[in-house]
Amino acid sequence: DIQMTQSPSSMSASLGDTVTITCLASQDIGNYLSWYQQKPGKSPKLMIYGATNLEDGVPSRFSGSRSGSDYSLTINSLGYDDEGIYHCHQYYEYPNTFGAGTKLELK
Amino acid sequence: EVQLVESGGGLVQPGRSLKLSCAASGFTFSNYYMAWVRQAPKKGLEWVATISTSGSRTYYPDSVKGRFTISRDNAKSSLYLQMNSLKSEDTATYYCARQWGRQGYFDYWGQGVMVTVSS
Numbered sequence: 274d275i276q277m278t279q280s281p282s283s284m285s286a287s288l289g290d291t292v293t294i295t296c297l298a299s300q301d302i303g304n305y306l307s308w309y310q311q312k313p314g315k316s317p318k319l320m321i322y323g324a325t326n327l328e329d330g331v332p333s334r335f336s337g338s339r340s341g342s343d344y345s346l347t348i349n350s351l352g353y354d355d356e357g358i359y360h361c362h363q364y365y366e367y368p369n370t371f372g373a374g375t376k377l378e379l380k
Numbered sequence: 381e382v383q384l385v386e387s388g389g390g391l392v393q394p395g396r397s398l399k400l401s402c403a404a405s406g407f408t409f410s411n412y413y414m415a416w417v418r419q420a421p422k423k424g425l426e427w428v429a430t431i432s433t434s435g436s437r438t439y440y441p442d443s444v445k446g447r448f449t450i451s452r453d454n455a456k457s458s459l460y461l462q463m464n465s466l467k468s469e470d471t472a473t474y475y476c477a478r479q480w481g482r483q484g485y486f487d488y489w490g491q492g493v494m495v496t497v498s499s
Contacts, residue, residue: 274441305483307486309486316475316490317425317475317486317489318489319485319486319487322480322487323485360424360425362425362485362486364483364484365483366483367430367439367441368427368441368442369427371424371425371426373424374424374425
């Protein structure tokens with residue numbers, strides 16, 4: 274199975290900051306990588322697909338990038354609405370696997 | 381508007397069975413792969429099953445293979461998950477999700493339904 278190593282597991286940032294969350298894939302997954310945001314008690318929401326494509330309706334402050342087997346989600350101009358848990362997901366092959374999640378809190 | 385509404389969760393004893401349902405609306409159900417994803421309390425997401433548009437192909441991780449069966453009724457725009465021989469580690473919130481193709485991300489999710497396996 275493909276392992277997705279996500280970091281950090283949690284982070285705290287200030288309003289207006291830029292933050293980056295990363296996922297390292299244990300083997301090649303091409304651009305078959307998506308990112309989800311999950312608020313407490315809610316279902317996940319698709320943010321990024323194909324490693325770099327912004328889902329419709331998602332603010333342009335969110336962006337995805339790839340460098341080799343490293344995938345990153347960057348959030349610019351952090352706002353309170355960005356708090357939550359972020360999950361990466363590889364869908365290159367079955368079984369699909371997720372990262373362990375990153376909890377983002379605002380100071 | 382795409383809507384996915386799960387039902388059928390609850391408390392069940394280890395070794396018993398439970399069947400989850402997901403009612404879909406707002407899109408042409410038969411055109412999409414569908415999936416179940418679960419999340420144990422305070423844990424990350426785990427993919428559980430995927431089914432092709434016609435239902436002829438299904439995919440499972442080893443953790444549920446042979447115990448869970450995903451199925452669909454395109455005439456009713458409904459997705460199902462039959463869970464047999466339940467274990468305590470199956471305790472989780474189960475989400476129904478629309479999948480974008482055979483090799484696809486999950487673009488819409490239901491609100492989730494809780495399954496608790498305990499004696």
